[in-house]
Amino acid sequence: MSYFKFPELTALVWKVWLRNRDVFMKTYRVNFLPPLIEPLLYLFALGFGLGTYIETMDGIPYPRFIAPALISISIMNSAFFECTFGSYVRMYYQKTFNAIIATPVSIEEVITGELLWGATKSLINATIMLPVLAAFKLIELPHALLIIPFAFIAGFLFASIGMCFTAISPNISTLNYPTFLFITPMFLFSGTFFPLKLLPEPLQYLALTALPLTHVVSITRALTLAKTSNLLIFNLTWILTISLILFILSVNLMKKRLIT
């Protein structure tokens, strides 16, 4: 079995997505709170707290500098955690995937549905943050509205990354490794709280090749500041290419794990 066989998919993918949406909507009040509160906490601590000492970063008022980073981090976390710990619980503890593949839905469709759901959570959470940030006049409208579709694309990337780890994780606690070895460094070094160019040059290149969040922050920052940069096409191409590769890989890895 190949790791890069393109999956055959039908519209049944959305029935898997729908299952997750139904569960999410049962507790929507709880689910909608974190994306409302989290950016406020960061803004007060970093933007208004730290921001009294750092007035501008890269010529931009500090709260406006970190606002797109907060959105990007939320995009990353929503999809990544949904498709690691969330998917792992459904796969291993709840046997939800086993139940679904006894129907005409294939394992490829189950995993794709999970990834699309992960991307949807990024979209939901990023969308909820926008009015909060807009209220503090930290983002430019209407440009920043483009973040809504972009959150889905970027979310799909982090969902696929997460699913690859889920597929190879021997148990649920080993999912902590990618969390602190990969997600935490990305949180700090992707041009989030200070510009990439403050890093030594080799590290800048490392960030651009190995830290997907770098590309996401670059695009969201362009959108919230309504300032284009000549890197944007490169950023988007990088995201789309890596998403496609990891999407196919994660589906095949999961198939290998679950179909014996």
Add this chain to the structure above:
Amino acid sequence: MIVAKGLNKSFDGFVAVDEISFNVKEGEIFGFLGPNGAGKTTTMNMIQCISPKTSGTLEVMGMDVNTHQREIKKFLGVVPQENNLDPDLTVYENLLAYSRYFNIPREIAEKRIDELLNFVQLTGKRDTLIEPLSGGMKRRLVLIRALINKPKILILDEPTVGLDPQARHLIWEKIKSLRSRGVTIVLTTHYLEEAARLCDRLVIMDYGKILAEGSPSEIVREYIGTDIVETENDPSVIACLKRHAARFETLEDTVQIYTENPQEITYQLLKECPSRPITARQASLEDVFLKLTGKKLRE
């Protein structure tokens, strides 16, 4: 409906299903009886197209399991050995989510769900989450979940394992009523009573192989005879049995004599080795099962 020829399945060199052949006919209840680890679940997984066969041929409703997975799965209902109900959803939502995987339109699904809940007396639990349900209720729910697509073939992997007698009888009744509606049923079990009561035909499986095949009564007649006479294991008894060319087997301190004519052999034993307790009874599937699979404990 299901035809297997020389079907094999191995996991990294370990042979779980070893060259088995069988033919399930339309409208019957076909059983796979065997101790734990016999390869029953592995066989079911191949039939339901979630585990690829290693070699041999397997066709479900004339379709190859390798090439027509989605078409086959449309016609199947599956009750897996382990309940895998969705704990995030209520009873009703579980069934509704399942109906969507079969692309059943919402209105039809809603009507069908009400009928099915009624069929297994779960209407009162419609809006309950899964966790507080009793074992029997969960099993009944898994059963109707398998019926949501009106399957032509129903696969039941140990349908009553771990249930109390009341719950077990209720499931048995439902299985029989499904057969009378024309559903072909394949079930696995290690309960002999279940196999004897329900199956029109069955195979006895052990270590991945099929050891016997036929209706329960045919199997008993072929391997044991109609009756069993039991007495003490004693050299004089054995000598007597050998003189009369009886078919018998010795277990620690008893001898079991397989016979079509219990009066005759009892008479001979009473005459030649008197003053020993002798009991005679009808042979059952359990006798065949233990004869074929041995009495050693299985993990």
